[in-house]
Amino acid sequence: MKPLLSFLSCLSSVLWAADRPNVLFIASDDMRPQLGCYGDPTVKSPNLDALAKRGMVFQHSYVQQALCSPSRISMLSGRYPATTEIFEIGRTLRTTMPDITTMPQHFKNNGYHTRSLGKIYHVGIDDDASWTIPAWHSNQPRTSPATQAAVQKFIADAKKSGTPIPQKGKGSRNAAVPAFEAVDCADDDLLDGDCAANAIAQLREHAKNPAQPFFLAVGFANPHVPWISPKKYWDLYDPAKFTLATNEFVPKGAPDFAATSGNDFYGYRDVPQVTGDKLPEAFKRQCLHGYYAAISYVDAQVGRLMAALDETGLAQNTIIVFWSDHGYYMGEHTWWGAKHNNYEGATSNCLIISQPGMKQAGAKTDSLAQSVDLAPTLTELCGLPENTAFQGRSLKPVLDDPEAKVNDAAFSWYPKGQGYLGVAMRTDKWRYVEWTKQGAETRRELYNMVNDPQNNQNVADQPEYAQMIESLSKRLREKFPVQEFKAPSSTENKKGKKNQP
Template sequence: MSGCRTNKGLSDNKQQPNILFIAIDDLRPQLGCYADTIVQSPHIDKLAGSGVLFKRAYCQQAVCSPSRTSLMTGRRPNTTKVWDLKTHFRTTIPDVVTLPQYFKNNGYHTQSIGKIYHDPAEAQDALSWSAPEILALTKKDGKYVLPSNLKSKSSKAAATELADVPDNAYIDGQVADQALEVLGKIKDKPFFLAVGFRRPHLPFSAPKKYWDMYDREKIPLPVQHTLPSNIPAYAAHNSEELRGYSGIGSGNSIADSITRELLHGYYAAISYTDAQIGKVLAELDRLNLTRNTIIVLWSDHGFHLGEKGLWAKATNYELDTRVPLIIAAPGKGRGITSDRLVELVDLYPTLAQLGGLPVPEGLEGTSLAPLLTKPDQPWKSAVFSQFPRPWQYKGEPATMGYAMRTERYRYVEWRNFKTGEVKAMELYDHQLDPGEVNNIANIPENSTLIHELQQQLRDGWQAARPGGF
């Protein structure tokens, strides 16, 4: 942990703090502030230097809508019953008060720019906002600018696009421009401004100058390409999300040249989004709002870039469930890190507490506010994620994989969704196997450990909370 400085702000008087809520799609914690030596992310790194960076933050389900629904409602997927991309939480928990809705009900102006909930029009939630959503829907002409891609009959054309165009030729530059405009309009009242960026979600499209920041030939390939041999087939997938794009091929492996192009595109897309975030943060400074604004930056889930032979998300593995998370708040820690286990579902109670509001009943997360001043204090003993199989199921899933991450282990149970019967187990020792290559669940010597982890998983998130909650 670096020196525990505190942000100077207005937290010692009664002025309501603003909230700047920055969402990024498909960003794994591969950033300079997370000690990555490849990705150039100076603006997010600067934000980390003004707040608390959580090194071990996890989503509740590694795909867009279930993860975002969980965060925005403060409930876990088995409570929201949103495990797919089509179910809207208003059909399953119709009276729930979302995070921005709670602030709206308490006198805030709440507004959304870009992707906050999932993309389609039917996934939006007007009750959350004081004004209509801006740029909430993903369209093809926001993903691509080259005619060859725009003319493609499929919504998925090339997996990458490089074009010598200004930032706002693509959707995330437009989102940043809108955020600057809206900030100027709402600066004189307490606000909850949610700004959602789509890259580095596929396709990896970015202006040329961000591609030029990287030398493709120097980009290392994934270290480990194979899945553990003793896992059920449904624990993984065939990278269907990536294979829908042109030029990838249908074989089991992807050529090294294509892999390097994809990695190059992912990194360029990160740097592009980082630059847009920098514009928004600079405008917050210019308007003298930073000192009374709580800034939260998060991603909805992680991402595989060829590790285990997997691309994209939709598993229970570390690379898909671990996310970047930074909180910079007036009067709280500045330029510090926390190694404690935390979850995206924790953000609702955290922001309520930091905003001086009562934490509502029924939330299934734990406020992280204590960690913003004492980041190394004892905290959760485990965090929890899940994923259904088959993915894109009809009706209800046949199998649900329940994953638990402790200080040392990742333990996964694949259960019959109706009966709860355990069909398969996975166990990875992160002290010895951080890449999750060796499933040690079926080794007889681990039977006592398995029994302990089984019980801890069944005890669930309530029993994993720190003392005093």
């Protein structure tokens, strides 16, 4: 009897779901909001700009942690990192929340076919319960044949000499990979082009079976370092015309432990081992060239997906979300190829949402949006039952009216050295960051987002802001009480790592 009931329940949810819109969720890795539709004059992003014309650009969108895995887990689960307690790369969501229903799982439970292609959850830290069938990853390389050969030689040499190769950082296999590379090849010869090709094939299959709606998540690996893309995207740019960062200093007056970023960039081949401000100018321009070309490569893949939606007719009934997992530094504050902190440049991301026939198509909004808002937003847009465990707020009022506000602040977390856990609260005017550690005094940062949008000067110690800080701190702590950063135990870490490829 049980299998029959389960079959009937499944059948009824599929029948009920038949007239629901589809969702094409496109993720990009480490793409800061530097696109034509965000007002950038240098980057060539015609396809994302075209998506913006049929959707809405969120100009103040924030991730809940500026690091791949925790950001993605927070967005996909619809929970703040304060709840997931996943602040690092390594553990799956189920190690802390075994019985959680994620956003894609909520869709699956309501009759959707949910699929993940490419990097959606962090690679190796996936969540099978979220998807109708296990996540798919391309076998195409990220780099040129010459670089692949160099990596193989590096591994063989290390084996011969008995030198252990660390997983990450200096001395890892990245030491054989250049930080940037133009490859004379077709889009599909590299990972992201192949991922797009597979997604297009999926869309064509779905078009043949319109009875079941889909939630198709497609994740591109670019423009995460190394900045490697087909040469034709490099040819779009003249590096002499790039504008370099003008604030090549860390935020002034900020606590030392807070004003840092990750340094994976320095583990790549031929990167001069000097601070970012001391890199030769020609090298900086090459880095920017690689980053912009990688953005244009992703942009072209998005264009292919949109063309497939149009060609199959699915566009008429498919919501498109374009989202990046956090911001990025390309020279600002001396940081290159980096995120890993609680400042504006790290926590702000790309967010474009397009609904078929939306009245506000082409609008841009300054309303604050958070990645945790996507779960309730898509749930509402698709008419699914509300899931009250999702912690964000639906952005539908903003999609209907770009002047509407659903958040009076956006929140981001970051654990830093010495056991500090920082929570950033971004309001229309302020970025307030409060760092706490058990048994140590609280450290604070305050940036005026109107006068100092790049966070160059921490004003928290200036007496005239004492009252402002008191009120911001009260607001922050009423919503998120002080929490201790609990580093994962070694067993938990092992459990996570076992799943890595």
